[in-house]
Amino acid sequence: MFQLDRQGNKPLYEQIKEKMKALIINGALKPDERLPSVRELAQTLTINPNTIQKAYKELETEGFIYSIRAKGNFVAPLEQKIIRPRRDELKNELEKIVAELIYLHEPQEQLIATIQAIYKEKEEKKDD
């Protein structure tokens, strides 16, 4: 499914969160699709089940997945009420990055071309 970096950079549970989020966002995991169980994924990645549990728990509070006791963890369909605040957060992070790119003299046209390329790529790969 994915691999982790053990060289003490980021905490393992943070890495798991990021990887899972990426799979959900790029559509590799569909809404209501089941995630690997905590024990299963722990064995695959050879880490402790508690670490997976921590990652899943935070993904749930952030609205990316939901969990059903004794059945599993599942990809949460997009909820309208989550969109607005999350979009605002993302735009805030975006502004910092763009500000630094401007500081590095990134031309406006070039950055916009980059954005358009990302949209085009996602448009082509979407199959949901």
Place this chain on the structure above:
Amino acid sequence: MFQLDRQGNKPLYEQIKEKMKALIINGALKPDERLPSVRELAQTLTINPNTIQKAYKELETEGFIYSIRAKGNFVAPLEQKIIRPRRDELKNELEKIVAELIYLHEPQEQLIATIQAIYKEKEEKKDD
């Protein structure tokens, strides 16, 4: 100069790094301008000088400031050889954010308008 959030969110030294970076990036601190001394800033923020020192040290290894022993820490002028790798890092982070914005159905035109607005704002405020 700025304030810190003591409610255990992010480490203090990380917050200091971010705030200083922001001041450098938006031009509030000019190249070769002197930063507050570690003891001075520590007193202002009522935190430990070692915490400031840690932040400054990392800002130096990241190329944002340089330090002269017994004189102070200073804003580093932009170095050509730093630009390329840093720009690549930023574009990488940018791609993750844009991917999530697309997941949240942000229209391409709207995102581009946001980017243009940021450029316009920075253009107006630039006085270096």
Place this chain on the structure above:
DNA sequence: TGACTGTACTATAAGTAATAATACAGTTAA
């Protein structure tokens, strides 16, 4: 029934973050 699920709890070890107190050596202005 048996094997799977999520969840909870306790304990332990290692690492990180922050504070505190000193110390040393170079700069600079009075």
Place this chain on the structure above:
DNA sequence: TTAACTGTATTATTACTTATAGTACAGTCA
């Protein structure tokens, strides 16, 4: 030259975080 400032380094201590380990409980389901 002195006094007050600079960055830097070191050691110690405390609290928190990260990760592991083991165990347990209750619900699901073939």
